[in-house]
Each structure stands twice: as structure tokens, then as C-alpha cells.
Amino acid sequence: MSKKATSNQTTGTKKKAPENSVKPTLKMIAENRKARHRFEILDTLECGIILLGSEVKSLRNGKCSLDESYGRVRDSDVWLIGCDIPEYPQATVWNHEPKRPRKLLVHKREIGKFVGRAQEKGLTIVPLRMYFNPRGIAKVEIALCKGLQMHDKREKLKKADAQRDMQRAVRQRR
Secondary structure, three states: OOOOOOOOOOOOOOOOOOOOOOOOOOEEEEEOHHHHHHEEEEEEEEEEEOOOHHHHHHHHOOOOEOOOOEEEEEOOEEEEEOOEOOOOHHHHHHOOOOOOOEEEEOOHHHHHHHHHHHHHHOOEEEEEEEEEOOOOOEEEEEEEEEEOOHHHHHHHHHHHHHHHHHHHHHHHHO
């Protein structure tokens, strides 16, 4: 049997993706919404996190709490303390401790800049959100924060109310 060559064979060139193709997005795991209310955010940094297998499985199920967690520097490493990742039920014997300290992966020069400022001025390192990047790797966005006083919070709420009222008035005039 001989095969006949058809005129519809491909030439070996790759087709370009359409310009309107959708870029991969982040899969949000947890967000610390209270941090934006309690703190003034001065600087942010994205970093990796060292996890065990059962922790990753639990995160893929969307189970994580960043509410009471914070960052701490020990021996020139940054650690995430107080982050609650519940046990993965199917892991049985090989499960993890839910609130164990987890090491954050940050470049040494970033540690020097970011954490140095935190120690000098008495600022706090707070995790803002945890997510999977488009490649499926767990990332944590940490922020260098300064605590807000009660009068600062009230002033912030007044500004938000005034902005909302202005937006409402603009919409009604249209």
C-alpha cells in the first residue's frame, strides 16, 4: 500500500496565537482584607513559600486563613507565622501541623532592603494575599505596614464616604 501525498499537508510553520487570547490569571487562595483597614501599606513584595505536599493539596481546595498571620525575620530568613492551613483529610498519617511557621523564599538583597526598613522604623510585615501564579506555584504577597491609629481610620472612612457621594452625584446628573 502506498500513501498519496495530499495538497493539504502542513508546511511545518507554527500558527500565531490570536492577539485577543486570554492570558492566564492568578488563582486566589486567601486574602487578608482586614490588613488594608488596620494598616497603612508602605511597600509590597511577592515571594515564594516552602510547603509540604498535604499543605499544597489543602490550598488547592481553597482552605487557608491569613487573618492573624505576620512575618518575622530569623537568621536572615523571613518566616510566615500564624498562617492557618488546615489538615488535608486524605493525607492521614503524612499530614502537617496547621499553624506551623513556614519559610518564605526571598532574595537576599530584597531581604536587606525590605526587612531592614522594618527593623529600623518599627514597621510590621503582614501577608496581604496568597495565590497560585499562572504556572501553579504558590506565592505570598507580603507588605511592609505601619499601624493606623483610630483617628486615621476615621479620616480614611470620611474620605471614602465623600468620594462615594461625589460619584453618586455625577451618576445622577447624567
